[in-house]
Amino acid sequence: MKRKLIALIAAVLIAGAGVGGYAIVSGNNDDTPKAPTTTNQAESTGTIAFSADKKEVTYTGTTGKTALENLQTLTSVETADTSYGKMVVVINGLSAEDGKNYWAFYVNNAYADEGAGTYKTQANDQLMWKLEDITQ
Numbered sequence: 001m002k003r004k005l006i007a008l009i010a011a012v013l014i015a016g017a018g019v020g021g022y023a024i025v026s027g028n029n030d031d032t033p034k035a036p037t038t039t040n041q042a043e044s045t046g047t048i049a050f051s052a053d054k055k056e057v058t059y060t061g062t063t064g065k066t067a068l069e070n071l072q073t074l075t076s077v078e079t080a081d082t083s084y085g086k087m088v089v090v091i092n093g094l095s096a097e098d099g100k101n102y103w104a105f106y107v108n109n110a111y112a113d114e115g116a117g118t119y120k121t122q123a124n125d126q127l128m129w130k131l132e133d134i135t136q
Contacts, residue, residue, distance in 0.1 A: 048074040054094045055131040060123025067105065068116040070127065086117060091129055104132045 048059040048071075056132070062070055071077055078090035086101045089096050096102045105112040106128040112119060121127065 045047055046070070046074060050092060054092060057091055057129040059127050061123060061127055062126030063121065063123045065121055066117055067107070067112075067119045067125075067127050071116065071129070076101055084099065088116065088129070094131065096131060101131050101133045104130045106130065 021117070046060055046062060048057060050057055057075070058070075059070060059074055061067065065073075068077070068088070071088075075092045077088060077092075077093075078087045079086040081087075091103060094118065105116050107121075108126050109128070
């Protein structure tokens with residue numbers, strides 16, 4: 001639990017790269033959260049799997065595309081602008097609740113150290129999003 005909190009704090013502090021748990025994907029200087037932006041499902045380039053409770057999403061990377069681009073081609077995604085960039089807030093209709101949980105981003109079963117919008121995937125990458133509780 002403590003490890004996740006430390007990772008979450010680190011993710012928030014690394015603004016330039018956009019990071020992990022918050023899946024920050026591009027820069028923005030405005031601290032005010034904006035209304036979520038929905039990306040509609042485009043033509044699929046692969047397969048995506050959802051756990052029974054929809055709180056875990058897995059898919060395989062596509063060489064040359066970012067993890068976020070891959071996700072957006074496979075399902076609906078909503079992002080919100082933050083001072084660190086875009087944050088994934090809804091995947092396939094399931095929303096992260098502000099102050100309660102967040103969509104954590106993993107690459108090959110490890111907590112990502114780069115944002116989904118900048119991480120260029122390889123064909124063999126296993127990408128995963130988990131709706132995780134924020135521990136205080």
